[in-house]
Amino acid sequence: MTNIRDVARIAGYSVSTVSRVINQQNYVSAATRSAIQKVVDELDYAPNDVARDLSRGKTFNVGVVLPHEDHPYFTQLIHGITTAAFAAKYHVVLLSSRYDADLELNYLEGLRRKAYDALIFTSHGLPLSQLAYYQQYGSIVICEHPRNSGLPAAYAHRRTTYRDALVYLKTHGYQRIGLLMSRPIAVSATSQATADAYQMVFGQRPSPEICVTDVITLADGERAAKTYLQRGQHFDAILANSDDIAIGVSRGYQAAGEPVPFLIGQEHQLSGELAHLPTIDHYFKKVGEHALQLAISGEKKTIAIDSRLITEQ
Amino acid sequence: MTNIRDVARIAGYSVSTVSRVINQQNYVSAATRSAIQKVVDELDYAPNDVARDLSRGKTFNVGVVLPHEDHPYFTQLIHGITTAAFAAKYHVVLLSSRYDADLELNYLEGLRRKAYDALIFTSHGLPLSQLAYYQQYGSIVICEHPRNSGLPAAYAHRRTTYRDALVYLKTHGYQRIGLLMSRPIAVSATSQATADAYQMVFGQRPSPEICVTDVITLADGERAAKTYLQRGQHFDAILANSDDIAIGVSRGYQAAGEPVPFLIGQEHQLSGELAHLPTIDHYFKKVGEHALQLAISGEKKTIAIDSRLITEQ
DNA sequence: AAAACCGATTAATTCGTTTTCATAATGTTG
DNA sequence: CAACATTATGAAAACGAATTAATCGGTTTT
Numbered sequence: 001m002t003n004i005r006d007v008a009r010i011a012g013y014s015v016s017t018v019s020r021v022i023n024q025q026n027y028v029s030a031a032t033r034s035a036i037q038k039v040v041d042e043l044d045y046a047p048n049d050v051a052r053d054l055s056r057g058k059t060f061n062v063g064v065v066l067p068h069e070d071h072p073y074f075t076q077l078i079h080g081i082t083t084a085a086f087a088a089k090y091h092v093v094l095l096s097s098r099y100d101a102d103l104e105l106n107y108l109e110g111l112r113r114k115a116y117d118a119l120i121f122t123s124h125g126l127p128l129s130q131l132a133y134y135q136q137y138g139s140i141v142i143c144e145h146p147r148n149s150g151l152p153a154a155y156a157h158r159r160t161t162y163r164d165a166l167v168y169l170k171t172h173g174y175q176r177i178g179l180l181m182s183r184p185i186a187v188s189a190t191s192q193a194t195a196d197a198y199q200m201v202f203g204q205r206p207s208p209e210i211c212v213t214d215v216i217t218l219a220d221g222e223r224a225a226k227t228y229l230q231r232g233q234h235f236d237a238i239l240a241n242s243d244d245i246a247i248g249v250s251r252g253y254q255a256a257g258e259p260v261p262f263l264i265g266q267e268h269q270l271s272g273e274l275a276h277l278p279t280i281d282h283y284f285k286k287v288g289e290h291a292l293q294l295a296i297s298g299e300k301k302t303i304a305i306d307s308r309l310i311t312e313q
Numbered sequence: 314m315t316n317i318r319d320v321a322r323i324a325g326y327s328v329s330t331v332s333r334v335i336n337q338q339n340y341v342s343a344a345t346r347s348a349i350q351k352v353v354d355e356l357d358y359a360p361n362d363v364a365r366d367l368s369r370g371k372t373f374n375v376g377v378v379l380p381h382e383d384h385p386y387f388t389q390l391i392h393g394i395t396t397a398a399f400a401a402k403y404h405v406v407l408l409s410s411r412y413d414a415d416l417e418l419n420y421l422e423g424l425r426r427k428a429y430d431a432l433i434f435t436s437h438g439l440p441l442s443q444l445a446y447y448q449q450y451g452s453i454v455i456c457e458h459p460r461n462s463g464l465p466a467a468y469a470h471r472r473t474t475y476r477d478a479l480v481y482l483k484t485h486g487y488q489r490i491g492l493l494m495s496r497p498i499a500v501s502a503t504s505q506a507t508a509d510a511y512q513m514v515f516g517q518r519p520s521p522e523i524c525v526t527d528v529i530t531l532a533d534g535e536r537a538a539k540t541y542l543q544r545g546q547h548f549d550a551i552l553a554n555s556d557d558i559a560i561g562v563s564r565g566y567q568a569a570g571e572p573v574p575f576l577i578g579q580e581h582q583l584s585g586e587l588a589h590l591p592t593i594d595h596y597f598k599k600v601g602e603h604a605l606q607l608a609i610s611g612e613k614k615t616i617a618i619d620s621r622l623i624t625e626q
Numbered sequence: 627a628a629a630a631c632c633g634a635t636t637a638a639t640t641c642g643t644t645t646t647c648a649t650a651a652t653g654t655t656g
Numbered sequence: 657c658a659a660c661a662t663t664a665t666g667a668a669a670a671c672g673a674a675t676t677a678a679t680c681g682g683t684t685t686t
Contacts, residue, residue: 003642014666019644027664049428050367051642054671059363061406070392078407079383086409091428093374094395094405114672115362115404218583244583270531270557271583316672327636332674340634364672367641427642 002043011039022047062295063116065095065107067123071216072242072267073284077122077143080288088296090117099125111138118295125187141295143287144189146302154290156282157304158190162197164309165239165264165280170201174237174262179206180215180224180249182241194239209233215241221248222255229256237262243272243279250275273313282307315356324352335360375608376429378408378420380436384529385555385580386597390435390456393601401609403430412438424451431608438500454608456600457502459615467603469595470617471503475510477622478552478577478593483514487550487575492519493528493537493562495554507552522546528554534561535568542569550575556585556592563588586626595620 004022008015013036020028021036028036039045053059064081066074078092085092093116097103104126110116111134118139121131128149131140139152146153169177179198181191191213198206209231212224221240225248228235240246243265253260265272268281283305290303317335321328326349333341334349341349352358366372377394379387391405398405406429410416417439423429424447431452434444441462444453452465459466482490492511494504504526511519522544525537534553538561541548553559556578566573578585581594596618603616 001642004644005642015643016645016667017665020665023644027662029664032664046422046425048367048642049423049426050363050372051671052644054361054363054367054673055642055644057644057671069395070388075383075388082382082407082409092407094391094407096395096399109359110362112359113362247583247587270560271587274560274584274587314672317674318672328673329637329675330635333635336674342634345634361672364641365674367643368672368674370641370674 001048002045004045004047007036007039007043007045010043011036057114059091059114059117060089061091061093061116062292063093063095063107063110063119065097065104065119065121065124067097067099068216069094069096072244072269073282074122076267076284077288077291080285080290081120081292082288083285084289084292085296088292090292090296097123097125099123101125105130108134108137108140111140118298120291120295122291139295139298141291143291145193145304147189150300152294152300152302154287154294154303155189155305156284156287156307158193158282158307159197159200161280161282161307161309162194162239163200165278166197166201168278168309168311169237169239169262169264172262176234176236177202177210178228178233178235178238178261179211180221180238180240180245181211181213182216184213185211190241210235215245218244218248218251221245222252223248225249225252226256229253229258235261237264239264240266242267243269243275243277246277247271247275268310276313278309278311279313280307280309314361315358317358317360320349320352320356320358323356324349370427372404372427372430373402374404374406374429375605376406376408376420376423376432378410378417378432378434378437380410380412382407382409385557385582386595387435389580389597390601390604393598393603394433394605395601396598397602397605398609401605403605403609410436410438412436414438418443421447421450421453424453431611433604433608435604452608452611454604456604458506458617460502463613465607465613465615467600467607467616468502468618469597469600469620471506471595471620472510472513474593474595474620474622475507475552476513478591479510479514481591481622481624482550482552482575482577485575489547489549490515490523491541491546491548491551491574492524493534493551493553493558494524494526495529497526498524503554523548528558531557531561531564534558534563535565536561538562538565539569542566542571548574550577552577553579555580556582556588556590559590560584560588581623589626591622591624592626593620593622 004015004018008018018036021033082092095107111119120141122143128147132149132151134140142151142153144155179194183191185191185195195206212227215224238249238261240249240263246263246265250260263277265277265279268279272279287305317328317331321331331349334346395405408420424432433454435456445462445464447453455464455466457468492507496504498504498508508519525540528537551562551574553562553576559576559578563573576590578590578592581592585592600618
């Protein structure tokens with residue numbers, strides 16, 4: 001493979017001058033520039049990005065840690081991240097984690113090994129304190145409320161909108177509310193926001209019986225409905241964690257021949273639109289764009305994006 | 314930052330021995346190994362991936378070129394690609410193209426600049442011959458029939474299943490069929506497969522009037538229905554290019570107060586399942602896994618994954 | 627006892643850039 | 657015309673590894 005030294009030798013100039021030409025820098029005479037450019041074209045030379053990264057001490061890579069890549073939350077987030085990365089000439093590296101601590105740690109180590117300039121955790125299994133520790137090796141952005149971790153964060157401001165949703169239910173006469181969550185309250189900021197909102201509206205933490213966790217897919221929604229029915233619990237309404245999941249819940253009740261509670265979904269998905277369900281749009285694309293911006297700027301800010309309750313569709 | 318030389322100096326061994334220790338290689342005595350390991354731990358040393366890549370002449374990066382990252386076809390493909398990449402310890406770099414020739418060329422150049430070891434084109438705007446030219450700089454895999462390009466390919470074997478779908482329609486008495494496509498027949502292998510299947514079943518190329526192109530989203534499906542109605546054309550059935558789009562078509566006809574033709578969707582999406590539409594599952598995750606395998610192995614094979622017509626759901 | 631072999635180790639080269647520092651040539655000012 | 661900038665260029669030193677060839681005891685073959 002032809003390198004910068006070949007170009008320099010054949011053009012009869014020094015390596016540094018060639019470097020200046022290919023990087024569009026100053027202090028090269030027009031004549032020299034065109035002479036070198038000619039040789040570059042003739043030899044079909046292209047600089048080696050890896051060598052360049054090593055020399056500059058920067059890769060322009062941003063690693064994006066995500067538990068599963070086929071989930072709409074992550075898809076939308078990724079869309080925002082790649083959009084912003086593209087504009088800033090950064091590269092997005094996808095890192096599957098499945099909430100596996102070893103994997104997450106391995107990605108954090110990647111920061112130390114200079115594989116990425118920055119890391120965005122769309123979600124995480126490790127404690128925030130551990131993520132925070134790795135900030136010394138590169139900037140780390142999370143997509144949830146940072147608590148007391150000091151981590152820069154871009155996230156959907158869920159709590160307020162969850163409160164709006166629950167107030168909406170309450171004022172429409174729905175008293176007994178079921179809550180579906182992707183992960184247990186103890187480990188998930190999203191689930192905590194749900195519980196906090198519940199407390200704000202109903203004056204007490206949600207009891208474990210009204211919550212079902214580990215609900216990710218439509219099938220999980222069906223399962224949740226069955227769980228509620230088995231437990232012999234009656235609900236006026238259920239706040240599901242996605243529209244697809246709400247549809248699953250509806251099916252679960254229908255399959256059991258039971259009346260379907262009033263449902264509110266999330267994510268503003270097609271399924272919810274077709275079923276005319278109220279939903280919550282979290283504008284994750286926007287969240288992703290901000291997350292990337294934080295990652296590359298190194299700013300230690302917290303950006304909360306307002307989400308929106310959509311009751312008519 | 315502490316580097317391999319620091320470790321060598323402090324441990325009292327040469328750089329090459331340290332290198333052998335951190336790479337788990339032979340020809341290091343147990344005593345030396347543990348002595349060096351101790352220093353590595355003390356200094357909290359981690360090897361620099363960029364330097365390693367440069368020295369080895371390999372990055373373990375696979376670039377994935379995709380027109381838009383929020384489309385289910387690409388989402389599923391990406392899911393397969395990352396799954397396989399993860400298993401093989403490769404990294405997936407997302408490259409947005411929006412079918413822009415300059416961008417695609419830039420990514421091809423990335424291969425020359427050694428930014429990626431291989432490139433997967435989930436779709437492309439540039440002619441295949443141009444992609445083929447860049448194979449000299451690294452392996453390139455496409456996700457469609459390679460024609461005479463000689464490019465390795467993993468793709469959904471659409472034509473046969475499209476034929477199945479059209480035969481299904483024909484045998485059920487549907488004669489006048491409309492076809493929806495994401496891109497014009499001239500530039501898209503998928504659209505060509507549709508046209509080929511049509512010819513196999515109905516004995517002639519589909520006329521331009523029965524095709525609507527540039528149909529990507531549900532809203533495009535609605536638009537397509539209106540286009541057909543405006544043209545004053547009547548169809549017994551329409552083969553849509555996704556379930557979501559089929560739903561859009563249905564809405565378009567309903568909004569105009571017209572009877573909805575029989576619809577077949579694609580992608581096996583939730584929307585189609587809910588509406589009990591026949592659909593075609595292309596198993597894109599599997600396609601993605603094979604594509605990555607081809608990319609890193611460098612095999613110049615062609616792998617066609619059979620898709621499946623689902624008429625009962 | 628010379629020749630061959632083997633495991634452990636090191637010195638030196640290589641990968642392909644960017645960047646700093648030095649120097650020469652040219653231009654500008656008082 | 658001396659003093660001083662400014663522009664143009666090159667030599668050499670990073671950047672941080674992997675790898676090749678060489679060396680050196682020690683052991684085994686012949």
